[in-house]
Amino acid sequence: MLMALSAEVHPQSHADFLKGAPHRKHPGVTNLKTLRLPDELQKAAQAIIHGTEVSGLVDKARSLTNFLWSRKRAPEDVTLRERAMALEKNLWEKTKEKGGDVDLQLLKTQITKKVLSDLRKITYHWSPMRYDEELGVVYMVAKLAGGYAAVKRVLNEIKKRDPSFSPHSLLDFGSGLGTAVWASHSFWGDTLKEMVCVDNSGAMNTIADRLLRGSSEKDEPVIKQVYFRQFLPVSPKVQFDLVVGAFSLSELASQKEREDAILTLWRKTSSYLVLVENGTKEGHQILMDARDILLKKQERAAHDPRRPSVFAPCPHESPCPKLFQLPLVPCNFSQAYSPLPLPGAPDRLTERFSYLVLSRTDWAGGEGLDWARLTAPVLRRPRHVHCQVCCSSGEIKRVVVTAHRHGRDVYRCARNSDWGDQLPIIQPEDDSSNLD
DSSP states (O other): OOOOOOOTTTOOGGGGTTOOOOOOTTTTOOOSOOOOOOOOHHHHHHHHHOOOOTTTTTHHHHOOOOOOHOOOOOOHHHHHHHHHHHHHHHHHHHHHHHHOOOHHHHHHHHHHHHHHHHHHHHHHOOOOOOOOOOHHHHHHHHHHHHHHHHHHHHHHHHHHOTOOOOOOOOEETTTTTTTTHHHHHHHHHTTTOOEEEESHHHHHHHHHHHTTTOSSSSOOSSSOSEEEEEEOOOOTTTOEEEEEEEEEEEGGGSSSHHHHHHHHHHHTTTEEEEEEEEEHHHHHHHHHHHHHHHHHHTTTTTTOOOOOEEEESSSSSSSSSSHHHSSTSSOOEEEEOOOOTTTTTTEEEEEEEEEEEEEEEEOOOOOOOOOEEEOOOEEEETTTTEHHHHHHSSSSEEEEEOOOHOOOHHHHHTEEEEEEEEEEEOOOOOSEEEEO
């Protein structure tokens, strides 16, 4: 099936989908310019850094950044058993090929030792992150600005596409430094009245609270009504307008723990559930697993029977085409940001992240058109634009957009769009191709 961005066959005016906006700010644009931390947050972070006694802070932050980026999920017990059985079978077969008399008991012991040794070599050694005060400060230097940028970029999409959304409550699961509080407050500070931060690290909660108070425990917090907890609220009936889990699912020890957490977070969601992870294959897979759990599992005793709908980034609810069309390339996006002003820090960095937003409202495309998601950088050429898009059909397409084929408005929107934005797909045609 071939699909194109075509305006010529649509009975409406070319500019209908623009809703009066200029092309550079068309409804599908959700990218933000280089983000900087709020002044109060940056000053508080610098005060904490100046007061710390952590030696080699910048180098430790760089090492932690690299470690977190390369971090994988803990291997599941069933996977370890399968690997062990395969190794054992292979060793027994090699022994049989050699032939000769052997002491079976001794051989069994030797094979068991060899299996365990080989298993240790090929298995990722996962261990939980335990943040004390020192590691919390290192994490702040490493991830505060980038984490804030990623979460704000995702929340910006909700703000732009659903301008009537005015949340009164926020739940931040695995809240860490409280970046979700700061990012959500920048959009909905006038309406948010209750923000609950849940993190099992007491040291991390203390740092997040100090950031809100300008680094001093005595000062009044810049953002009011923020409450820190080490466990999720118990009552299944308590819901929050906005629930965020940023870089937290990847820190859970097993698929069962992630599934339980995802279902719990959804039960506590009254409007939007926002999940963000590193833009790696691991992060993308964790989010796709979460997506499958919520779309396919029907809870028996749900206090809120409204089914989840994918709001972003997927324009469909089919299996992720990247997992089978481009299995080596995760579905990720980027946001430029200004890091903390430390010795040797560049003026600008880019946070690469994957995300998933689910809604209690059905967000199917309207007004006679669908929106496709740009899943790679846009290549602008003279009189044409190369776009890679994820379509509502559940396929990834390469599209060459021109003014002649698609109309001036769609073409100019494509030229003004970038990786992560959306483009209007108005009618099936014949000038684009699948990615095989």
